[in-house]
Structure formats: structure tokens, C-alpha cells
Amino acid sequence: MVKIDVVSGYLGSGKTTFIKHLLNACGNEKVIVIENEFGEIAIDGDLIKNEGFEVYELQQGCICCSIRSNFIEALGKIVDEFEPDRIIVEPTGMGLLSEIIGILSIPKIKQISEINSLTTVVDAENYLEEVEGFGEFFKDQIKNADRLIISKAQFMNYQEIDKILSSLRELNPNSLIVTQNWEFMAPEEFLKILDNSSENSGKIYRGNVEAAMKGVSSIGLEFTESFKEKDIENIILELKSGKYGQIMRGKGFLNIDDKTMEFNYVGNDCKLELLNTKKDQKICIIGKNLEKEAVSELFNNL
Numbered sequence: 001m002v003k004i005d006v007v008s009g010y011l012g013s014g015k016t017t018f019i020k021h022l023l024n025a026c027g028n029e030k031v032i033v034i035e036n037e038f039g040e041i042a043i044d045g046d047l048i049k050n051e052g053f054e055v056y057e058l059q060q061g062c063i064c065c066s067i068r069s070n071f072i073e074a075l076g077k078i079v080d081e082f083e084p085d086r087i088i089v090e091p092t093g094m095g096l097l098s099e100i101i102g103i104l105s106i107p108k109i110k111q112i113s114e115i116n117s118l119t120t121v122v123d124a125e126n127y128l129e130e131v132e133g134f135g136e137f138f139k140d141q142i143k144n145a146d147r148l149i150i151s152k153a154q155f156m157n158y159q160e161i162d163k164i165l166s167s168l169r170e171l172n173p174n175s176l177i178v179t180q181n182w183e184f185m186a187p188e189e190f191l192k193i194l195d196n197s198s199e200n201s202g203k204i205y206r207g208n209v210e211a212a213m214k215g216v217s218s219i220g221l222e223f224t225e226s227f228k229e230k231d232i233e234n235i236i237l238e239l240k241s242g243k244y245g246q247i248m249r250g251k252g253f254l255n256i257d258d259k260t261m262e263f264n265y266v267g268n269d270c271k272l273e274l275l276n277t278k279k280d281q282k283i284c285i286i287g288k289n290l291e292k293e294a295v296s297e298l299f300n301n302l
């Protein structure tokens with residue numbers, strides 16, 4: 001039986017980062033990662049392929065709803081063709097863990113695989129704010145998990161972490177909760193989190209996300225010309241202003257002053273990190289009431 005590990009979590013919570021740590025401990029296993037992206041431009045798959053791992057990408061919709069059948073087909077195909085020991089599934093940040101559990105429980109999938117772990121990554125820096133507007137997503141992802149992994153805990157103080165912990169415990173009293181700073185964890189510890197047994201209530205909670213999903217869309221942009229640092233700083237300020245809609249996530253690769261940078265917009269903050277490999281320039285932006293044309297002009301009319 002192929003083990004399936006689902007790594008869910010809200011937009012930008014740290015799912016791909018967690019998976020990258022985890023893969024470093026899977027040396028002797030044949031692992032395939034299924035990456036699901038909400039938008040038409042794939043970013044996470046590139047980040048994992050960069051590290052030399054096998055990735056199967058499913059784009060333009062969530063595997064839990066609009067491209068559910070593609071997910072079922074992909075699982076069958078991966079098991080048949082690659083015979084992996086383990087499949088790690090990263091749903092989109094808007095994915096519903098309840099629906100994914102439902103899919104993994106259909107007889108056709110249960111015959112070839114078994115759920116090993118249901119992890120939800122919780123972003124310590126943004127959780128309390130984001131849960132206000134997107135509570136039903138969080139409830140679905142947190143209540144149905146058997147492991148809750150807190151990311152970016154090192155940036156918070158004890159009182160803030162306590163507040164997050166009591167909120168998580170209220171939603172899910174049984175699950176394992178990990179608050180360690182990832183930078184000090186050995187890769188094997190990440191794997192142990194998934195492979196040691198843990199519990200959840202066994203009841204499936206279905207989030208009612210219709211209201212939270214209203215007006216959410218994404219845009220994918222590709223570029224050939226390099227950017228100047230000053231231009232990107234201005235673009236980030238503009239995106240933060242709210243004039244272009246509520247930016248929920250931005251990610252991708254940009255050439256800035258001849259350097260390849262990873263662009264990461266999470267919460268209301270944006271980070272640019274230097275990459276060692278050259279990349280095609282592309283970004284994906286997800287937002288509520290997104291002014292797509294204006295966003296495109298912002299990047300293209302410099």
C-alpha cells in the first residue's frame with residue numbers, strides 16, 4: 001500500500017517549506033509529491049523540483065472540488081506507473097481537508113493507498129488575523145487534521161503562541177501540535193511527525209466556505225524584461241495599499257537588477273529572497289476582488 005501524507009494549510013502558511021524539509025529525510029524511499037496550484041502558473045512544483053524530487057503538478061483549480069477527478073486519475077496513474085512508497089499531497093491554500101479525506105476514502109483509492117497523516121501547517125505570524133476573515137477554511141483544515149504544525153513560531157513571543165495554541169486546541173483537542181522552530185529540527189524529525197501515530201476525532205467537519213470564497217480569483221503573469229529594485233518596492237507598496245483588492249498571496253520568481261529573486265507575499269508582507277538558480281520570470285497573485293488588469297499594468301507598464 002502506498003502511504004499518503006496530506007500537507008494542508010492556508011495560503012502561504014509554509015506547506016512547501018515543510019515538504020522540502022521532509023523530503024530531505026526520505027532518502028531511501030521513492031516519494032512523489034502532488035502539487036496543486038489554484039492559479040494557472042505553477043510555482044511550488046519548481047521549488048521542489050529544484051531540490052531534485054519528483055513532482056506531479058495539478059493546476060487551475062483545487063483538487064478538492066473543481067479538478068477533483070484529475071486528482072483521482074493522477075493518484076491511480078502515479079501508483080501504477082511509479083509504484084512509490086509514499087505520495088505527499090500539497091493542496092492549495094484554499095483546499096478543504098474534509099474533501100480530500102473524502103476522496104482518499106473512496107474504494108478505488110483505498111484499494112491502492114492508505115492515509116498516513118493529515119497535517120495542517122498553521123502560520124503563527126498571520127493565523128489570528130486571517131482566521132477572522134477565512135474562519136471556515138481554517139476550521140476545515142484544523143479540525144480534520146491529526147497533526148498541526150506551527151510555522152514561523154520563532155517570530156512570535158510566548159503569549160502570542162499561547163493564544164494560537166488555545167485557539168487550535170479549541171478547534172481540535174486531540175491532534176498533535178508541533179511548535180518547534182523548523183530551522184533547528186533535523187530532517188528525520190519532520191518525517192517522524194508524519195510517521196508516528198497521532199489521533200483526531202475521526203469525525204469529518206465540512207467548512208462552509210461559500211461566503212469566504214466570494215470574489216476570490218487569481219492572476220498569473222510572465223515577464224521577459226528584468227526589473228529594478230526601486231520599481232518592485234513601489235509595486236509592493238501599491239499592492240499593500242488595498243487599491244488592487246485584498247491580496248491574499250503572491251509568489252513567483254523575478255529578475256531584479258540581474259539577480260533571480262523569489263517573490264513571496266504573505267499576510268500583508270512581502271519578502272524577496274535571492275535564488276542561486278536562474279528561473280523563468282513568473283508570478284501568481286491570489287486575491288479577493290482582485291483588479292486583475294490593474295495588477296497586470298502595475299508590473300508591465302514601468
Ligand SMILES: Nc1nc2c(ncn2[C@@H]2O[C@H](COP(=O)(O)OP(=O)(O)OP(=O)(O)O)[C@@H](O)[C@H]2O)c(=O)[nH]1
Nearest residue numbers: 010011012013014015016017018093151152182264
Ligand atoms: N523563517 C521561516 N520562514 C518560513 C517558515 N515557513 C514558511 N516560511 C516562509 O513563508 C513563505 C511562504 O512559504 P511556503 O512554504 O511557500 O508556503 P505555502 O503554504 O507552500 O504557500 P502556498 O502554497 O502558496 O499556499 C516563504 O517566504 C517561506 O520562506 C518558517 O517556519 N520559518
